[in-house]
Amino acid sequence: xxxxxxxxxxxxxTWTGLLLGWLLFAMFVTGTAAxxxxxxxxxxxxxxxxxPDREAATQAAITYLHxxxxxxxxxxxxxxSARSPTVSTFWQPRKVEGEEPRKRRxxxxxxxxxxxxxxxxxxARETQGGFFLYRFHxxxxxxxxxxxxxxxxxxxxxMLIAIFSGIVTHKKIxxxxxxxxFGKGQRSWLDxxxxxxxxxxxxxxxxxxxxxxxxxxxxxxxxxxANYSKPDAFFEEVFPGRKEMERSDIGAPLVPVRPLMEVARxxxxxxxxxxxxxxxxxxxxxxxxxxxxxxxxxxxxxESMVFSGTTGDLLEESPTQGGAMATQSVMxxxxxxxxxGWGLRWLYFLSGVGGTIMVGSGLVLWTVKRRAxxxxxxRPHFGFRLVSRMNIAAIAGLPAGIATYFLANRLLPLGxxxxxxxxxxxxxxxxxxxxxxxxxxxxxxxxxxxxxxxAGLFGAVPVVNALTVPRNSINGLxxxxxxxxxxxxxxxxxxxxxxxxAHKAARATTAKPRRARAIKEELATA
Amino acid sequence: xxHIIAIALCITGFACLCAAMVRHQPDFVGRKLDAxxxxxxxxxxxxxxxxxxxxDMTGLGAGYGAVxxxxxxxxxxxxxxxxxxxxxxxxxxxxxxxPKR
Numbered sequence: 001x002x003x004x005x006x007x008x009x010x011x012x013x014t015w016t017g018l019l020l021g022w023l024l025f026a027m028f029v030t031g032t033a034a035x036x037x038x039x040x041x042x043x044x045x046x047x048x049x050x051x052p053d054r055e056a057a058t059q060a061a062i063t064y065l066h067x068x069x070x071x072x073x074x075x076x077x078x079x080x081s082a083r084s085p086t087v088s089t090f091w092q093p094r095k096v097e098g099e100e101p102r103k104r105r106x107x108x109x110x111x112x113x114x115x116x117x118x119x120x121x122x123x124a125r126e127t128q129g130g131f132f133l134y135r136f137h138x139x140x141x142x143x144x145x146x147x148x149x150x151x152x153x154x155x156x157x158x159m160l161i162a163i164f165s166g167i168v169t170h171k172k173i174x175x176x177x178x179x180x181x182f183g184k185g186q187r188s189w190l191d192x193x194x195x196x197x198x199x200x201x202x203x204x205x206x207x208x209x210x211x212x213x214x215x216x217x218x219x220x221x222x223x224x225x226a227n228y229s230k231p232d233a234f235f236e237e238v239f240p241g242r243k244e245m246e247r248s249d250i251g252a253p254l255v256p257v258r259p260l261m262e263v264a265r266x267x268x269x270x271x272x273x274x275x276x277x278x279x280x281x282x283x284x285x286x287x288x289x290x291x292x293x294x295x296x297x298x299x300x301x302x303e304s305m306v307f308s309g310t311t312g313d314l315l316e317e318s319p320t321q322g323g324a325m326a327t328q329s330v331m332x333x334x335x336x337x338x339x340x341g342w343g344l345r346w347l348y349f350l351s352g353v354g355g356t357i358m359v360g361s362g363l364v365l366w367t368v369k370r371r372a373x374x375x376x377x378x379r380p381h382f383g384f385r386l387v388s389r390m391n392i393a394a395i396a397g398l399p400a401g402i403a404t405y406f407l408a409n410r411l412l413p414l415g416x417x418x419x420x421x422x423x424x425x426x427x428x429x430x431x432x433x434x435x436x437x438x439x440x441x442x443x444x445x446x447x448x449x450x451x452x453x454x455a456g457l458f459g460a461v462p463v464v465n466a467l468t469v470p471r472n473s474i475n476g477l478x479x480x481x482x483x484x485x486x487x488x489x490x491x492x493x494x495x496x497x498x499x500x501x502a503h504k505a506a507r508a509t510t511a512k513p514r515r516a517r518a519i520k521e522e523l524a525t526a
Numbered sequence: 527x528x529h530i531i532a533i534a535l536c537i538t539g540f541a542c543l544c545a546a547m548v549r550h551q552p553d554f555v556g557r558k559l560d561a562x563x564x565x566x567x568x569x570x571x572x573x574x575x576x577x578x579x580x581x582d583m584t585g586l587g588a589g590y591g592a593v594x595x596x597x598x599x600x601x602x603x604x605x606x607x608x609x610x611x612x613x614x615x616x617x618x619x620x621x622x623x624x625p626k627r
Binding site for chain 1: 529543544547549550589590593594596597598599600601603604606607610611615
């Protein structure tokens with residue numbers, strides 16, 4: 001009975017892991033990269049160097065918005081932080097009677113601006129930067145966000161099933177804890193899969209579960225549907241700070257924002273202000289809402305304080321969160337890791353790399369296990385061919401695509417129309433090309449060639465960077481521009497990693513027949 | 527600083543746990559250890575990992591420390607595994623058991 005249970009769990013693990021495994025791999029890759037999305041964005045906008053004073057930059061942004069958008073319904077300002085040197089702003093245009101309020105689409109287009117510390121629009125190359133990798137992690141691309149999030153959610157649920165069934169299937173978690181044998185074919189792949197799975201198991205459980213929590217009201221809407229006439233009524237009750245003030249149509253200037261930010265920072269034990277929202281700017285009833293930065297505590301949903309925009313009096317403070325809300329806030333915070341300092345951020349990143357290797361080794365294991373049992377290894381059946389080629393396209397192709405995305409950022413002409421879109425297209429062109437290559441070439445050759453391609457592209461990033469922009473590692477070492485030094489090192493390490501994988505894949509091609517011959521000779525002499 | 531101390535404790539802790547495992551002793555320690563020593567190493571290993579948790583939670587705060595501890599465990603175990611495999615790779619071929627006939 002026990003073995004029967006374990007076997008059925010092994011079956012479940014195999015198929016839940018495989019079915020959306022390639023999507024999970026892509027989610028792990030982009031999610032891991034997204035732990036450094038601000039840094040990637042900074043690297044992809046090398047023109048932006050200033051790291052301005054938060055309060056002064058916020059005030060400057062208010063001056064800019066006052067000049068350009070005096071009639072807006074509200075302004076939203078994200079002050080610069082230690083990780084991001086620019087001020088992002090967007091605004092809600094004033095509602096016009098009888099006109100449908102324009103729905104905000106994925107991109108904000110003409111209702112947003114990125115400003116420097118002096119309140120001037122930033123003149124940098126057009127790019128989505130690390131933000132694209134972050135959004136792809138749960139919104140994918142070239143498809144409606146709604147469907148993408150469902151697909152991603154199903155993949156995450158499969159992942160959760162695969163983790164639990166995998167724990168049951170793994171016979172000797174403790175006895176085989178340190179077991180990693182090389183050069184033993186299938187056994188080595190299984191060891192690698194086990195070791196990467198067990199070592200960061202708390203991380204995988206946390207990241208998969210909390211990932212589902214981030215979109216829980218979308219995946220399980222019935223609790224809200226049963227208790228509220230409209231979903232909006234639920235959100236208004238949960239987030240009371242969003243209620244709107246009535247416009248008085250009496251003009252009044254805004255108070256300076258710096259003293260308010262000081263008050264809020266002291267109230268939150270020194271935590272920084274993550275966002276400033278100004279409703280009805282220029283009106284007597286205007287309000288200024290300050291929200292704590294998500295870097296200040298594990299809980300992602302920061303406390304907020306609402307001040308009068310004309311007197312600076314504190315009007316309202318966010319109530320203490322209930323147990324369920326606080327739990328959700330902490331879970332989302334744990335997932336996104338925005339609270340993490342440098343040390344923990346790197347450890348998050350390494351755990352993500354571990355997860356990527358776990359999913360990748362699991363996918364490869366599926367083929368390794370079945371290759372030996374193929375009736376005719378030279379002509380495998382369609383399912384086997386599909387999985388093995390998809391593996392190549394996912395494991396080597398997506399990283400090659402991301403390297404291409406970085407290269408495109410440096411190589412596409414600066415004045416090009418829809419430049420940011422073409423950076424993204426180039427990622428998918430490279431990824432798609434790897435898929436075609438994987439189908440067209442013999443399997444082993446395709447592995448070696450596409451891994452080599454990924455290594456080459458990552459290796460090219462520091463070189464192309466040094467040739468196209470003035471900021472690079474050598475200058476960075478001299479001037480303390482550590483971001484560019486670290487980025488180059490990361491790219492070179494990825495290049496070495498993929499190069500090593502390609503080397504291993506190439507050796508595996510030649511090693512096999514030799515071992516078979518050795519066994520045959522051994523049998524003959526025995 | 528807390529990170530460094532906790533990681534050091536995790537590495538030592540997992541090294542003790544690895545050394546307590548009979549199958550890894552020839553590679554990791556160089557010889558078989560008796561049952562009493564192995565047991566002592568196992569207890570010491572777990573105690574060190576717990577000490578790392580205590581250091582993390584006092585140095586970084588309870589919540590942050592607990593998250594950091596999980597990451598430190600991963601890193602510690604990974605480095606011990608790396609060390610073990612280096613030890614195995616350096617060994618002369620004769621240690622490998624002869625294939626069964």
